[in-house]
Amino acid sequence: MFRYCALLCLLLTSGVTAAEPDQLRLATFAADITIPLGHRCMGVLPIKAQRIEDPLEARGLVLLGSGKPVVIVALDWCEVRNGAYDQWRDQLATAAKTDRNRVMVCSLHQHDAPVTDSGAQALLDSVGMQGELYDVAFHADCIARVSDAVRTAIASAQPLTHVAASEAKVAQIASNRRVEYPDGRVGYNRGSRMDPKSAEAESDAGEIDPFLKSIHFYNGDRELATLTSYATHPMSYYGRGGVTADFVGMARRRRQLDTEGSMQIYLTGCSGDVTAGKYNDGAPATRGILADRLYRAMVEAAAAAKRQSITEYDFRCGELQLPFHEGEEFTEEAMTAVLQDDTASEKARILAAMGLSSLERLETQPIDLPCLDLGIAQIVLLPGEAFVGYQLMAQRLRPDSFVMAVGFGESWTGYIPTKRAFDEGFGHSWRWVGRGSEAVIREQLTRVLAE
Numbered sequence: 001m002f003r004y005c006a007l008l009c010l011l012l013t014s015g016v017t018a019a020e021p022d023q024l025r026l027a028t029f030a031a032d033i034t035i036p037l038g039h040r041c042m043g044v045l046p047i048k049a050q051r052i053e054d055p056l057e058a059r060g061l062v063l064l065g066s067g068k069p070v071v072i073v074a075l076d077w078c079e080v081r082n083g084a085y086d087q088w089r090d091q092l093a094t095a096a097k098t099d100r101n102r103v104m105v106c107s108l109h110q111h112d113a114p115v116t117d118s119g120a121q122a123l124l125d126s127v128g129m130q131g132e133l134y135d136v137a138f139h140a141d142c143i144a145r146v147s148d149a150v151r152t153a154i155a156s157a158q159p160l161t162h163v164a165a166s167e168a169k170v171a172q173i174a175s176n177r178r179v180e181y182p183d184g185r186v187g188y189n190r191g192s193r194m195d196p197k198s199a200e201a202e203s204d205a206g207e208i209d210p211f212l213k214s215i216h217f218y219n220g221d222r223e224l225a226t227l228t229s230y231a232t233h234p235m236s237y238y239g240r241g242g243v244t245a246d247f248v249g250m251a252r253r254r255r256q257l258d259t260e261g262s263m264q265i266y267l268t269g270c271s272g273d274v275t276a277g278k279y280n281d282g283a284p285a286t287r288g289i290l291a292d293r294l295y296r297a298m299v300e301a302a303a304a305a306k307r308q309s310i311t312e313y314d315f316r317c318g319e320l321q322l323p324f325h326e327g328e329e330f331t332e333e334a335m336t337a338v339l340q341d342d343t344a345s346e347k348a349r350i351l352a353a354m355g356l357s358s359l360e361r362l363e364t365q366p367i368d369l370p371c372l373d374l375g376i377a378q379i380v381l382l383p384g385e386a387f388v389g390y391q392l393m394a395q396r397l398r399p400d401s402f403v404m405a406v407g408f409g410e411s412w413t414g415y416i417p418t419k420r421a422f423d424e425g426f427g428h429s430w431r432w433v434g435r436g437s438e439a440v441i442r443e444q445l446t447r448v449l450a451e
């Protein structure tokens with residue numbers, strides 16, 4: 001208490017306007033959101049949660065004092081979709097006394113973690129598949145706990161006086177799914193783990209963003225929080241029943257031990273087509289190796305951070321009206337038939353329910369494209385599994401600035417290929433958007449990133 005008073009006196013006498021009502025403030029929060037045993041992972045995996053390898057967390061911050069508050073929350077979950085996405089945003093908006101679209105909810109996309117979609121689960125309930133996508137009561141409880149954490153955090157928000165933006169190159173994690181074979185063929189065949197002797201492992205890394213980006217928030221010279229982002233799928237191995245925040249969670253926790261008092265928040269970049277496949281054999285020990293590489297970049301980026309004063313932030317939000325998947329199996333009739341067919345596989349019926357939920361959503365509500373502008377840096381949240389090409393596009397749209405593009409916001413889209421990937425025949429059942437997505441995203445990105 002004495003130290004706090006001394007600090008406050010110092011701030012007041014040094015001319016920092018702590019007493020002014022529009023002083024910027026920052027609140028940080030965290031809460032446990034680990035799924036119960038027996039819960040479905042990744043929406044459709046056949047092996048459900050059998051043991052907790054390490055907890056799943058929600059970690060975030062609230063910016064206050066320049067217009068309405070802006071909330072950023074990162075979940076150690078696979079995806080949050082449609083009505084479930086609005087449940088998170090609405091309740092956190094109420095807790096922070098702000099608007100829904102100023103709550104930037106993103107998942108880190110670990111695969112031994114849940115996918116939630118309230119519309120899809122309601123459809124599954126109607127055909128006797130209660131709880132098969134996710135546990136609705138557990139989900140509501142997580143939102144309530146995180147909302148409480150937001151309220152508590154705001155009550156003890158700290159003055160925000162400086163920010164810094166920096167980056168560091170990451171060694172040997174990211175590689176693109178797209179592989180150019182020696183005979184000239186192109187295929188999107190690099191998964192998240194590969195045999196080191198395979199052509200997919202030996203081929204070049206392809207299009208990636210090699211830089212880990214970090215944005216640091218300070219009260220004077222004391223760091224309050226760091227947002228760190230890197231574009232890669234976050235899993236080393238999955239589908240064996242071990243719930244985990246995986247190597248990105250390991251790196252974040254190790255970095256947290258170095259930075260007591262500063263909330264470490266990791267965000268997954270736009271990485272629908274980026275995995276660790278070139279460098280990951282899927283062996284359990286490799287998880288720690290990947291975590292170590294990411295951690296080293298976090299340390300290097302933090303060491304390069306240079307504080308600059310901040311007196312305001314700005315917020316802009318675009319709207320994405322994306323086209324739906326063009327395939328005949330993605331019509332309302334076809335998906336309804338699969339959902340109601342009790343001889344169809346569980347996976348097929350869950351995918352159909354998610355498709356129907358998304359189709360209804362697409363017809364009634366565009367996807368928000370929120371952008372938080374800190375002056376020296378912009379943070380833009382893209383939907384779902386946007387390919388890394390969109391992250392690089394966002395950076396090219398503001399060559400004068402520092403753009404942190406984050407993926408896995410509203411995630412009903414599944415994969416969002418670039419035009420090139422569509423042209424090259426990228427095909428996957430985890431895709432609900434159609435051709436033409438790139439033009440829509442480019443237009444809205446241009447708008448929200450403009451000064």
Ligand SMILES: [Zn+2]
Pocket residue numbers: 109233272385
């Ligand atoms: Zn994915």
